[in-house]
């Protein structure tokens with residue numbers, strides 16, 4: 388992994404995410420239906436450690452196509468949302484999703500480490516799968532603290548954990564090893580390079596993927612970063628273990644087959660299996676095992692009252 392300057396990291400993120408925005412929702416199965424709404428609410432409540440209150444002014448960093456904020460808006464958890472991202476492509480996709488859903492959202496292009504908002508502007512500041520892209524997450528957390536009103540809540544979810552990321556290599560390797568057998572079993576041909584990459588520039592953009600995922604976190608590190616930024620009541624939880632292993636295995640298997648050859652029945656099995664294992668993780672494993680073992684970490688903290 389080359390050593391990159393902060394400016395290079397930001398530039399790679401802009402280029403990669405601008406290109407990824409076009410089919411980001413399809414690639415990551417992002418939608419805004421009832422299931423996604425209940426999943427985002429559940430995620431928020433898991434991070435909060437209890438029921439979500441109604442937030443009146445919410446800010447999201449690295450909002451992408453709107454998975455977190457739009458679902459929470461439509462679900463009535465937040466009343467007003469400001470979505471920021473460093474990628475204009477992502478913000479355009481988010482705006483289009485918001486229009487389709489008939490919800491109003493303010494979009495502002497901004498670097499998470501330098502927020503163009505007045506002090507104490509929001510009662511919820513959130514981010515989903517964004518901290519691990521930032522050159523200086525400590526600076527971003529200080530900005531979150533500044534723009535949160537006293538008593539406000541900080542929530543980050545979907546941050547890869549050091550141990551969870553290492554453990555996930557097992558299903559990724561298993562998927563690659565089992566792929567020929569699996570394709571034979573479902574009667575699918577092997578993917579050609581053009582199945583997933585429509586042109587040479589997209590191929591180059593895929594190589595950027597390795598350069599934008601620049602860090603993983605331990606629960607202690609996230610706790611320390613939040614406390615150093617001034618936050619109190621800091622809690623870090625883990626989510627997704629079995630679901631993540633299953634998800635990586637099926638994603639790797641599917642990436643090796645010609646997309647049109649993958650039967651609908653398999654896709655339904657992959658989706659239902661993932662949801663069933665998510666429920667097992669949630670009910671059995673997450674309350675029992677240490678946060679560090681899970682693939683994703685979630686951080687919740689408060690800006691204390693004056």
Ligand SMILES: C[S@@+](CC[C@H](N)C(=O)[O-])C[C@H]1O[C@@H](n2cnc3c(N)ncnc32)[C@H](O)[C@@H]1O
Pocket residue numbers: 397400401404417448449450451452453454455471472473474477497498499500514515516517520521522545
């Ligand atoms: C993995 S995507 C997650 C998108 C969305 N939150 C979701 O969960 O679907 C990471 C997002 O962070 C954005 N991002 C990367 N670096 C950033 C930065 N320095 N400031 C703000 N956003 C950034 C990317 O453009 C991208 O939209």
